[in-house]
Amino acid sequence: MEEQQKYYVDENGQWEFPLGLRQLAMVQMDLNGRNKYGQDSGVGNVGNGLRMRFPIDRQRLEQSIQRVVDENDALRLILVQKGDTYTQRVLAHYQFQLQVYEAQGDTEQERLQSAVAIASKQVNTVIDWFNQPSFRIFLVQLAENDYLFVWLAHHWIGDGSTTGLIMDQVFRYYEHPDAPKPETDTYLHFLRDETAFFQSDKGKKQLAYWKQEVEGYQMLDITKAAVGAPASGYDHMYQIDRSGVEQLAQRYHTSMFNVILLAYHLGVAYLLDNPDTIIGVTSANRTSKRYFRTMGYIAHSLQHRMRIREEDKLADLLEASKDTFSKNMANLAAGHYYDRTQFCLTYQNFVAGAETSEKQLEKVPIPTKRSVEQFFLLVFEGADKLALAMVGNGLIYTEHFLESLKGYMESVVALLSQQPDATLAQLRAYYEKNQ
Known part of the structure; x- marks a missing residue:
């Protein structure tokens, strides 16, 4: 019971959920990539870096990121292995801490190269998806009022649009801490809707269309x-x-x-x-x-x-x-x-x-x-x-x-x-x- 209390429990008492079709495919793609290219390869990590040349209030930025994490269940997902397949749980709470790295170098170009190297190491580091959320957000400081802001998510918890949404939402809350939460349903709701759709007559009809569309490919x-x-x-x-x-x-x-x-x-x-x-x-x-x-x-x-x-x-x-x-x-x-x-x-x-x-x-x-x-x-x-x-x-x-x-x-x-x-x-x- 103590273990279960760490995780979100839905209205039906469920605290472990099946993976979506895309999630399962991306987990397998990651594992195949590690076997082929090395266990240290961040195969499925998707992210971006922005250079920001203006003052940053680190505490305020950390608070805005924390709010984004609290409002989005996808950013608190934990992968669970079940024999040959996987399920997922959602942490009830995850305390985010903003890491700030210092770039090294005597010139601006040297410091930028150092910042990119630091970011590259983080982006290419495998995420322990069984024990921690599958995203990273951090700063690399090049000089006073000069930062590299880097955010990434493993593909099993987010698509390319998710990385853009993270950045957009973090800075919306940074600029306006009292801004309302976007009107959008949760990721778990989406997964339930998708499962129900595939079981419906309309879903089965669409599946038949695509089976024929890729036939012989x-x-x-x-x-x-x-x-x-x-x-x-x-x-x-x-x-x-x-x-x-x-x-x-x-x-x-x-x-x-x-x-x-x-x-x-x-x-x-x-x-x-x-x-x-x-x-x-x-x-x-x-x-x-x-x-x-x-x-x-x-x-x-x-x-x-x-x-x-x-x-x-x-x-x-x-x-x-x-x-x-x-x-x-x-x-x-x-x-x-x-x-x-x-x-x-x-x-x-x-x-x-x-x-x-x-x-x-x-x-x-x-x-x-x-x-x-x-x-x-x-x-x-x-x-x-x-x-x-x-x-x-x-x-x-x-x-x-x-x-x-x-x-x-x-x-x-x-x-x-x-x-x-x-x-x-x-x-x-x-x-x-x-x-």
Whole structure:
């Protein structure tokens, strides 16, 4: 009984809960990564670093983080092993303590390098998910009124949106300690709703749709991406012209997202020499208002499949891709059940909220082991450019692969603009001629 008192107990007296489908998959992915890349690898840790050049009240910051932890059950989850599977419990209370590290160095650049090294070590350190919450938040001080703010969560307790929500909520409470709690349901509520959905007639119908949608699909041979020297552990940022993508979206009465999705599919198909590809579309997630601002592993990839032939025309492929996406969206809630996702596309991401918009913030890339073998393309809209962040294990997704993918996507946009009836064979020739 004393052990049980440490944990949250629901209205039915339950204090141990089953894992969600995505959680269980991420736990297994982490364990597989540790076996392959080493036990010291923080395989599933997802986080960010922000440099903040303004005064920080450490006690006030700690209090704002504590409130976020108190209000979000996902940040208090503890993994429990049960034979060959796992369950989870929620700590009734977790006392957060803000760690502040000191960067070393005589110059600003040396101190920044030191801060990044400290952050990288923490981000790449395995979290003891059986005995402590699976998140970390800390500061590294470079100088007076100059800090690196780092926050991370293991993927089993939170999606990419969760890391953005943590940052947004922490600084909202830091600026306004009396601000009301966001109107959002808890993560445990989400897991219960999801379980009930899969058991319902509507859920079973969606499961049947996705079973048929992925029928016969063969996982891509990602070793074909490993051409040339390995990429560094940093997220790689590229830019492409926005106007061409925007003009195509207007011409074909669609979104820039759909144009990028087509270009991404065709790039992966070409570089891995496979005409049948699935892209996990994460811009389709978090559509429920009940859970839009709930921290936890809620987001999931909608599996968008394309099967292409040499004689297919680019304009026809764009229309077919749009049609597939519409059908997928009608079955969104079960879109992750038969997971075949190796490549992901995120077109929208949470960014710093309005409370920090006037402060001097800059994102600092933090090197990671990137042991997870999924590849992520994150697209951010700018006034004139689209920023492409490419994230993946550098041993697999090399510099050559990253630059080739960017180049092929640009070729898709250019040729579709100039010659809509161009075939895939002509696209390949166009790309190879312009390299």
